[in-house]
Amino acid sequence: MLGELDSKGKSPYLFPSPITGKPYTAITRAWYRxxxxxxxxxxxxxLRHTYASLxxxxxxxxxxxxxxxxxxxxxxxxxYAHLSAKTLKExxxxxxMIVKKAA
Numbered sequence: 001m002l003g004e005l006d007s008k009g010k011s012p013y014l015f016p017s018p019i020t021g022k023p024y025t026a027i028t029r030a031w032y033r034x035x036x037x038x039x040x041x042x043x044x045x046x047l048r049h050t051y052a053s054l055x056x057x058x059x060x061x062x063x064x065x066x067x068x069x070x071x072x073x074x075x076x077x078x079x080y081a082h083l084s085a086k087t088l089k090e091x092x093x094x095x096x097m098i099v100k101k102a103a
Contacts, residue, residue, distance in 0.1 A: 056083040 066077040
C-alpha cells in the first residue's frame with residue numbers, strides 16, 4: 001500500500017505537503033473539515049484524553065500513560081489517577097485471595 005503513495009521516489013516522507021514537500025506539522029484544517037463533514041464536535045484533545053483514560057482503566061500504569069502521551073511532568077498524568085482506583089481495588093482483592101489461600 002505504501003508503494004502506491006504519490007510521494008514514492010519524489011520525497012523521503014510518506015505524506016509530504018504538496019506545497020512545501022516537507023511533512024505536515026499539524027492536521028488542524030483537515031480535522032475541522034472532517035469533523036464538520038461527520039457532524040461531530042470533538043477536539044483532538046478530547047480523543048487524546050479518552051485514549052489516556054482507556055489506558056488507565058485498562059490497567060496500564062500512570063508511568064506508562066505518561067510515556068505514551070509524552071508528558072515531561074508526571075503531574076500532568078496524575079489527572080488520570082482517580083481512574084486507576086478500580087484497578088488498585090482489584091489488585092488488592094487478588095492479594096487478599098492469595099492470603100486466604102495461603103492461610
